[in-house]
Amino acid sequence: MSEAVRSYRAVGATQQAGSSFVFRGGIRLTRYLLIVLLFWGVYFFWISRDTRRVEEFVQGDTTFRMVAQNLVENRSRLQQSTVWDALPQQWRSHPLPQLLQVPVGFPEWVQRNLVGQYVFISGRDAGEFTDAVYITKLSRVGSVLERMLRFSSGNEGDDAGGLKIRQLKEYDLYYAIRGRIALASPSRRALIHSLTLTDSELAAAEDWDESIWQLGDEDLRGTLLLGDDSGWGGYFSGMGFALRLEPDRGFVKLSLPCTESFYDAFGNGVRNTSARDLLAPMDGPIQLSANLNGTAARLWDTLGTLTGADENFSTLWEGRTPESKPESLESYLAQSLGDAGPGISITWHGFEINTIVPSTLFSMSAEVRNDSIAEEIERLSGSDTDRGLDAVSARFDDEQEWIEAVGIGGPARTAVLMPSDDRRHVFVSSSKVLAESLWAGEARVNYMTEKANVYLRVSPGEVVEWYVEYGTVLAADGLLEGYRVEEFGAYAEDLRAKTAGIKLVEMTARYDNGVVEADIVLESKALEIDHVEAGN
Incomplete structure (x- = not known):
């Protein structure tokens, strides 16, 4: 029997040793993976730190500041609103609404991470937005996505003297990232200036507080300084506004601090007024009700100021209030109603065409x-x-109990003045025929439910149709200077096209302690043209 040393090994021992090696290798691989994941986690955390604030990049010397809310979420609603059809072409061409037309090319979840809940916009060129700076806050995921997008075509780095900004050539836009704050501008100079503001150039603390982010239902809110060349700059030092667009209407709220020139133009009586009960105007294409704590003569001057024809209006009024007997129907009304007020409502019903003198x-x-x-x-x-x-x-007229003032032209040139039962109100119509249709039974004094100082309601389509009918008659008789019937017809079609998208414009304004607050509603209607569109 051999004396060789024999060793015995249990079945499966070799397999167990191999498995142990694999297990130990798996642990090492897992450790490596954990280290890599930890590294990337630290890196992603580091690049997505929230270390900067928006106000660090807002200069004090700006003409406009505004905040847009939930742009990505609301983009579809804003694009599809028919209000765009109602706006003048120069408004639709403004760079701010044009942003909605820019094709983004990213899924919505990417957009939501790259564009925060709020976008702050400021600059000096309110007309063209050439120096506008857009500031928003990225999400943590957005910070990572932005780093990844740097490798896409058209995204180029720009050292900018060590500021390290970037350019998106496709959009002609420069941008920079500071912490999770993203700044973008079409102007390289404006962006660099925002990144290098000194303490003295920053927006003052009293001009900046957290209330700027406390938006309600509005899509856009902001402030705008009004220069003397703006048309309204002589009357208001600035304008605060809030805007919201619905599918078929737009809402605007305005806050206008008054200057001394405002009282010179609109009367010192405004200083001592506040929201009042307004007389309800009759139904018609243009309805106006006002209580500015003044007379009808003062309101006439105010209308001239609002329309930019104050000198003409004053001349007309003075010409219609001679000390001698009235020389026209208009002068009789001016004499009789010059001291009426302060509450006044006026409705324009159109034109009386079928008379000797329209x-x-x-x-x-x-x-x-x-x-x-x-x-x-x-x-x-x-x-x-x-x-x-x-x-x-x-x-x-004893039967109707009203005054009839008859001018040249028959019944349509017969104005009516009818006092109320309490003699504290007067009803006026420029036509006896119109008066009979309005006050066939009894003229009642009605007041509006909402207190204000001015109420205005305009139906542009109706106004244009009346104007076209009136102008066509004059052109046919050769009384419309510069227009023949065919030429006026082309002009009329242009007017119709410009107002076709507007159903109604309504404004309510109140004066309170040196500030005019106004609410404007624009109701629109769909046209057979493309609305503002944008890619996804």
Whole structure:
């Protein structure tokens, strides 16, 4: 029997040793993976730290500042709103709404991470936005995505003297990342300036607080300084605004601090007023109700200022209030109503075409503080003086209980003044026919439910149609200077096209302690043209 040493090994021992080696190797691989993951986790955490604040990049010397809310989420609603069709072309061409047309090319989840809940916009060129700086806050994921997008085509680095900004050539846009704050601008110079602001150049603390982020339902809110060349800069030092677009309407809120020039133009009586009960105007294409703590004559001057024709308006009013007997129907109304107020409502109903002299149709109701109308009624009552040869003859109609002032042109040129039962209000119509249709039964004094100082409602489509009918008649008779019928027809079609998208414009304004607050609603209607569109 051999004495060789024999060793015995249990079955499976070799396999167990191999498995142990693999297990030990797997542990080492897992450790390596954990180290790599830890490294990348630290890196991603480091690059997505929230170390900077928006106000560090906002300069104090800006003309406009605004905040847009939930741009990515609301983009589809903003694009599809028919309000765009109602805006003038120059407004639609402004760079801010044009942003909605830019094809993004990223899925929505990527956009949501790259564009924060708020986008702050500021600059000096409010007209063209050439120096606008857009500031938003990336999410942590957005910070990582931005690093990855640096490797895409068209994304080029720009050292910019060590500031390390980048350029998106496709969008002609420069941008920079500081912490999780992203800044972008079409102007390289404006972006660099925002990145290098000194303490003295930053927005003052009193001009910046957390309330700027406390938006309600508006899509855009901001402030705008008004220069003297802006048209309104002489009356208001600036403008605060809030804007929201719905599928078929737009809402704008304005806050306008008044300057001394405002009171010079609109009257010192405004200083002592506040929101008042407004007389309800009659239905019509243009409705106006106002209470500016002044007279009808003062309101006439104000309308001239608002329309930019204040000198013409003043001349017309002065020409219609001679000390002698009235020389026209308009001058009789001016004499009778000059002291009416402060509450006044006016409705423009269109034109009376089928008369010798085409005339404007309007109705009016006004508060009266004196007995001028009652005295005129007393003077006319029982009077049998034949004034048929006068430019205007007035008489009191006992049956209708109103004053009729007859001018050249028959019934359509017969104005009506009717006092209310309490003699504290007067109803006026430029036409007897219109008065009979409006006040066939009884004229009632109605007030609007919302207190304000000015209410304006315009239906542009109706206004244009009345204007076109009126102009066509004048052109056909050769009375419209510079237009023949065919030329005016082309002009009319252009007017229709410009107003086709607007259904209604409504404004309510209030004065309170040196500030005018206004609410504007624009109702639109769909047209057979493309709305503002953008790619995904």
